[in-house]
Amino acid sequence: MPSIYQLKPAFQAWLRPIVGRLAGAGITANQVTLAAMALSLAAGLALTIWPQHNWPLWLVPLVLFVRMALNAIDGMLAREHDMQSRLGAILNELGDVFSDTALYLPFALVAPLSPAAVVLVVILAAISEMTGVLGQALGGPRRYDGPMGKSDRAALFGTLALWVAIAGQPAWLLNMALIIACILLTWTIINRARGALAD
Template identity: 30%
Template sequence: MRGLYALKPWYSRRLDMFVRGAVRRGLSPDLFTFVGIIGACLAAVAVAYAWWPLVILFLAIRLAGANLDGAVARAREVSRPWGFVLNEIGDRLSDLVVMGGLAVLAWRTDGVDVALVVVIAAVAATLPTFASLAAAGAGATRRNGGPLGKTERCLLVIIASIVPAWTIWIAWIIVAGSLVTAVTRLIATHRELSAA
């Protein structure tokens, strides 16, 4: 199950002009990791105040940065292990910052109890990535996508910023979906490693 991650090739094609421009100018892929983090920070502020049009814009920038760092590295043929590390740190930091904005929104609109559920959701949202990185460390395929990956979380955060009263339900969806995604990835990894 790839979820909205299946749209990545389409989104990558939309970003191709940025890749070509970065190659022409010799821009570092790390610049785009930084752009993604800045987009996430701006999105977090917008989420905290339920400014949903800005949430959409800044999350699009966050996802573009996450997409472009690897695309530029491959296009410029400058991929390196440290770039992978920076990419992963940038993605995790961006995820936590955006979820922090959602926690602030929950606290502002529903109080500390709902904000704590969002914090639980933020922790649960890290599990699919842990599963994927553990798989890659064992020599298996690094899996991305759903049923509830980064792109689905971004969509749910947008919905919460449009309808803040739904934040608690969205947080529980993130918890459940993240657990299912992590387990799905681990099952696929177990099958792959067992077959090898």
């Protein structure tokens, strides 16, 4: 099934000049990874402290776009500028789960979203990423199968943030989007597990 992740090559091509300048300035891939984690944590804290205000919600799409750019940049710095390391691999995988949790879990405090549905999405997202890593543990490539990968989750929560900030209704439709995300995440976990076994 198609995923926003498939747009990654075009996105990377757009970012490549920026990556070259960062490498020339001595910025490392691990520093970029840590910056993405810090950005997600800051946005998540804003949602946690001010869950009934709209301005943290308006920030979420911007934060998600910057985070996606930083995630692409750290990988390009590592691969194309000889910055790959064991620490970088650990930070890259744990950083994604940490950033997702830090930014998305506070949505459980945002009305009228269902706290249980938000928590379930975050849990399934973490399991899907762990399942992707299992492909490598079994001797194959890291699995990025959809239909609800990292980029798709970013699109979902960015849309939810804008939707709540602008209207906040109807609650049933907002929560239906989260339920559908849970179904798609379950599908993603199965696809990644099957892919890992096939490899």
